Amino acid sequence: MKMISIKKSDWAGAMEKVQKSYRLAGPVKEKKGHTFRELKDGETPDLEYSETRMSVKEVVLPQSEVMFSYSLDENKEGHHILEEVPFDETPRAAVGIRPYDAKAVEILKKNFMTEDYKDPYFERRYENLTLVGMAENNPSPVNFSTSCGTGPFDESCLDIILADAGDSYIGKALTEKGEKFAAAAGFAEGDSGVEAKLAELKEQAEGKIKSKVSFDKIEKMTILDLYEAPFWEEAAFACINCGTCTYACPTCWCFDIQDEVKGKDGVRMRNWDTCMSEVYSVHTTGHDPRHEAWQRTRNRFMHKLKYYLDKYEDGIMCVGCGRCVSQCPVNIDIRKVCQQMNDYEPSK
Amino acid sequence: MRAANPYKPYPVRIDEIITETDDKLLKTFKFVFLNPEDEEKFAYKSGQFAELSIPGQGEIPIGIASSPTEKGFVKFTVFKAGKVTSYLHSMKVGDVMGLRGPLGNWYPWEILEGKNIFIVGGGFAYTTLRSSIKMMIDPANRSKFGTIDVVYGARTPGHLLYLDELNEWGDRDDVNMHITVDGTDDPNWRFHKGFVPQIADKVAPPASDDTYAIVCGPPMMIKFTQPVLDKLGYKHDHIIMSLENRMKCGIGMCGRCNIGKELVCKDGPVFTLEQINKTPREY
Amino acid sequence: MDAYTDKIKEISKKILSEGKVDVVIGFRKGTLGYMSEPYMAKSEKEAENLVFDCNCRMNLVNYVTNRKDKVGIVVKGCDSRNLVTHIIENKIKREQLYIIGVPCTGLADKKALLDLAEGEITSVEDDNETITIKGDGFEKKVAKSDVLQSNCKTCIKRNPVIFDELAGPEVAELEISDRFADVDEVEKMSADERWNFFGELLSECTRCYACRNACPLCYCPTCFVDESRPQWVGKSDNETDVLTYHFLRAFHDAGRCTDCGACEAACPMDIKMRYFTRKTIKDCVEKYGSEAGMELDKRPALDQYKINDPNEFIK
Numbered sequence: 001m002k003m004i005s006i007k008k009s010d011w012a013g014a015m016e017k018v019q020k021s022y023r024l025a026g027p028v029k030e031k032k033g034h035t036f037r038e039l040k041d042g043e044t045p046d047l048e049y050s051e052t053r054m055s056v057k058e059v060v061l062p063q064s065e066v067m068f069s070y071s072l073d074e075n076k077e078g079h080h081i082l083e084e085v086p087f088d089e090t091p092r093a094a095v096g097i098r099p100y101d102a103k104a105v106e107i108l109k110k111n112f113m114t115e116d117y118k119d120p121y122f123e124r125r126y127e128n129l130t131l132v133g134m135a136e137n138n139p140s141p142v143n144f145s146t147s148c149g150t151g152p153f154d155e156s157c158l159d160i161i162l163a164d165a166g167d168s169y170i171g172k173a174l175t176e177k178g179e180k181f182a183a184a185a186g187f188a189e190g191d192s193g194v195e196a197k198l199a200e201l202k203e204q205a206e207g208k209i210k211s212k213v214s215f216d217k218i219e220k221m222t223i224l225d226l227y228e229a230p231f232w233e234e235a236a237f238a239c240i241n242c243g244t245c246t247y248a249c250p251t252c253w254c255f256d257i258q259d260e261v262k263g264k265d266g267v268r269m270r271n272w273d274t275c276m277s278e279v280y281s282v283h284t285t286g287h288d289p290r291h292e293a294w295q296r297t298r299n300r301f302m303h304k305l306k307y308y309l310d311k312y313e314d315g316i317m318c319v320g321c322g323r324c325v326s327q328c329p330v331n332i333d334i335r336k337v338c339q340q341m342n343d344y345e346p347s348k
Numbered sequence: 349m350r351a352a353n354p355y356k357p358y359p360v361r362i363d364e365i366i367t368e369t370d371d372k373l374l375k376t377f378k379f380v381f382l383n384p385e386d387e388e389k390f391a392y393k394s395g396q397f398a399e400l401s402i403p404g405q406g407e408i409p410i411g412i413a414s415s416p417t418e419k420g421f422v423k424f425t426v427f428k429a430g431k432v433t434s435y436l437h438s439m440k441v442g443d444v445m446g447l448r449g450p451l452g453n454w455y456p457w458e459i460l461e462g463k464n465i466f467i468v469g470g471g472f473a474y475t476t477l478r479s480s481i482k483m484m485i486d487p488a489n490r491s492k493f494g495t496i497d498v499v500y501g502a503r504t505p506g507h508l509l510y511l512d513e514l515n516e517w518g519d520r521d522d523v524n525m526h527i528t529v530d531g532t533d534d535p536n537w538r539f540h541k542g543f544v545p546q547i548a549d550k551v552a553p554p555a556s557d558d559t560y561a562i563v564c565g566p567p568m569m570i571k572f573t574q575p576v577l578d579k580l581g582y583k584h585d586h587i588i589m590s591l592e593n594r595m596k597c598g599i600g601m602c603g604r605c606n607i608g609k610e611l612v613c614k615d616g617p618v619f620t621l622e623q624i625n626k627t628p629r630e631y
Numbered sequence: 632m633d634a635y636t637d638k639i640k641e642i643s644k645k646i647l648s649e650g651k652v653d654v655v656i657g658f659r660k661g662t663l664g665y666m667s668e669p670y671m672a673k674s675e676k677e678a679e680n681l682v683f684d685c686n687c688r689m690n691l692v693n694y695v696t697n698r699k700d701k702v703g704i705v706v707k708g709c710d711s712r713n714l715v716t717h718i719i720e721n722k723i724k725r726e727q728l729y730i731i732g733v734p735c736t737g738l739a740d741k742k743a744l745l746d747l748a749e750g751e752i753t754s755v756e757d758d759n760e761t762i763t764i765k766g767d768g769f770e771k772k773v774a775k776s777d778v779l780q781s782n783c784k785t786c787i788k789r790n791p792v793i794f795d796e797l798a799g800p801e802v803a804e805l806e807i808s809d810r811f812a813d814v815d816e817v818e819k820m821s822a823d824e825r826w827n828f829f830g831e832l833l834s835e836c837t838r839c840y841a842c843r844n845a846c847p848l849c850y851c852p853t854c855f856v857d858e859s860r861p862q863w864v865g866k867s868d869n870e871t872d873v874l875t876y877h878f879l880r881a882f883h884d885a886g887r888c889t890d891c892g893a894c895e896a897a898c899p900m901d902i903k904m905r906y907f908t909r910k911t912i913k914d915c916v917e918k919y920g921s922e923a924g925m926e927l928d929k930r931p932a933l934d935q936y937k938i939n940d941p942n943e944f945i946k
Contacts (some may be wrong), residue, residue: 141751
């Protein structure tokens with residue numbers, strides 16, 4: 001494992017250098033604050049940020065992505081036959097993502113790379129991607145990542161971890177991918193003090209997180225007990241069924257597939273979808289298994305906090321980033337819902 | 349090398365279109381693979397479904413109506429309802445489109461071999477049941493199963509699918525066909541009159557460890573058939589059902605078809621009633 | 632504001648206990664100091680949870696659409712105008728409602744509060760003049776007028792137009808000069824400038840539809856963006872489709888929009904989509920002399936026909 005120490009004044013230069021062999025995505029300061037997005041040549045990921053409204057999800061699962069193209073022109077050979085679209089194989093790196101957002105990518109992987117099927121769009125983006133994390137010294141008040149099996153300094157899902165140590169960023173290359181990236185960026189090697197400093201910063205940062213959730217009892221309840229619990233209608237009353245939480249969530253993976261045609265040229269594409277929307281689950285007959293707005297809200301929380309838990313037996317489908325909490329227009333708070341679920345005592 | 353893209357349909361040509369019902373809302377489409385080697389890749393079992401894929405329109409999940417014993421084509425019977433199916437109904441023989449699959453699980457033939465089979469079907473959900481019967485009564489397979497009883501009903505004779513075949517099977521003595529309609533004024537009607545659950549009650553083979561019921565049909569039919577089977581002593585792990593939900597990807601990734609933690613497209617569409625009893629009935 | 636809260640609780644308990652209503656729709660305290668949560672109280676006990684303050688940014692008329700029961704509802708001036716429109720458009724009957732009116736001195740802009748905070752906000756207090764932001768190790772007082780939501784700065788009706796009981800004494804209406812200064816700016820732009828301006832405005836839109844879903848006017852059973860037969864709009868993040876969504880939604884709400892600001896308050900990306908709706912308000916005021924939802928017997932501007940309507944355009 002290689003230690004890294006890079007002076008902040010050298011950061012932009014290193015990023016310029018690395019862009020010769022990598023396409024980068026990262027936090028960029030814009031008018032309304034920091035956005036996490038694909039960087040243009042010469043743009044530097046700005047590590048001096050507190051939060052980005054959107055997560056690294058966009059990098060592995062873009063909001064809209066063309067899957068196939070085709071022609072409807074019967075005079076053309078191969079008309080009505082779907083063709084794969086080209087994919088840029090240049091290595092990519094997401095630089096400056098939060099460690100718990102990297103954990104979210106692993107959660108997405110469970111859905112998109114299964115024993116039975118590999119989603120080729122996710123797979124090639126995932127394999128091509130180096131995750132360069134920026135630890136969070138000052139987690140936001142709505143951050144509860146340490147309750148979710150991750151945290152502001154979680155190294156488990158990253159290729160490189162960096163942390164702010166005043167004048168410099170210190171860190172570690174954690175994987176082979178990470179070492180390659182560090183070499184390409186020309187990161188200076190850190191001394192033996194780095195490890196201790198990281199541990200110190202980690203302890204401080206984790207200590208600042210006051211927000212907690214528990215799901216130990218949710219694990220032991222049956223799906224039907226929780227599903228039929230009496231609190232859902234009230235918990236979901238305020239929900240306006242917009243897609244805010246699902247789009248901001250780094251682990252919400254649902255998508256829709258659509259054909260779009262212009263003239264005789266068409267594409268099949270996929271777009272983020274949201275289980276909050278009625279068109280998500282309504283049958284052609286008009287029958288909707290989750291017709292009532294509150295039933296859709298229940299499904300989202302049940303998916304994240306129970307169905308996923310039971311299906312993969314590896315924690316909840318949430319990394320505690322707090323985006324949904326701070327962005328929800330009506331202040332529905334997953335921490336409160338999780339508590340309600342965990343405290344529930346089914347009457348036998 | 350990367351595995352084949354599971355979203356990429358096999359190109360197929362429409363080889364034959366048969367209008368099945370008097371109201372013309374159900375048509376059977378026979379597809380032939382443009383690349384003959386794709387047929388082998390599409391190896392399927394009765395109970396599975398596929399995405400019919402029409403460039404420019406989209407995809408629609410439909411149960412496979414042909415039997416794995418039928419070679420050279422794949423057959424689907426499609427109800428005209430939404431955007432994609434309406435467009436499909438306007439297509440003609442020779443048109444090129446796509447077929448993606450086979451998808452989902454199947455009726456559990458590994459368990460069903462050597463058992464008595466009681467099939468209960470209604471309306472246009474009969475398609476994968478048709479596939480199953482056709483497969484079981486194939487000379488190569490018939491000896492693998494015990495008795496085969498079928499109750500199949502529709503609103504009127506004009507709503508029954510595959511009528512010629514039903515007549516033919518009705519004459520066989522290795523399968524007991526109990527065809528029924530809710531009502532008819534045809535004086536020459538040779539089969540039952542009455543709702544599926546009532547007929548099922550009369551003709552069901554006795555429940556036993558060796559007898560499985562496969563139930564597929566509209567919600568009302570299922571709702572009233574279950575108490576009949578309960579009364580007859582069928583255990584819930586011996587009642588097999590096929591569910592439908594809105595789907596897109598068909599491979600368990602896009603999320604929308606879930607009932608509890610199960611995804612109808614990948615963990616199903618076939619479930620035992622015992623499994624369904626443990627999950628929210630969001631279908 | 633505590634006086635409002637107390638009065639709302641008192642009225643709610645009374646109408647619930649007397650059986651005048653089955654439920655009261657109001658707000659309860661949020662889990663975040665600068666937020667509130669729409670809430671439905673079904674009993675006197677639950678009515679104890681009701682609150683009202685400058686963090687109550689949602690328009691509760693959104694929650695009464697097509698309800699069949701008897702409903703108590705908490706409304707500000709703008710919301711009450713939406714209630715009028717709802718009644719006119721048969722979305723709820725006047726007889727079903729017990730309207731608790733809040734004479735309103737404006738809502739606090741969420742972003743402004745967060746920008747002022749020096750850490751986690753634990754509470755935001757509002758005495759109609761001053762806002763006190765309290766948090767982990769800090770306390771800040773600001774004039775309410777400095778942190779108002781932008782729609783509240785050009786509010787034409789702070790007192791409810793329709794109510795059964797008020798939660799406090801009526802407040803003075805604002806004197807506004809230059810009500811549509813923001814729209815005028817956009818009108819002055821050249822077509823190209825305007826196109827770029829709109830593009831920039833919407834560049835971060837994710838089509839989460841929080842603006843639509845927070846809007847009491849947007850009650851179509853199937854919104855045109857969700858329609859598949861025919862499909863009017865693409866569903867991707869394509870710029871034209873995003874623009875189409877916002878433009879059409881604004882036009883669809885023309886003559887009915889009360890500028891309650893719920894759309895902007897709901898937007899997770901801070902998009903100022905009221906530039907569109909306000910243009911329609913301005914046109915309705917200037918061309919038809921019509922303000923939405925002011926009177927129960929006056930239909931929205933684009934929803935009425937008079938034999939002497941100017942009709943040169945039909946020729």
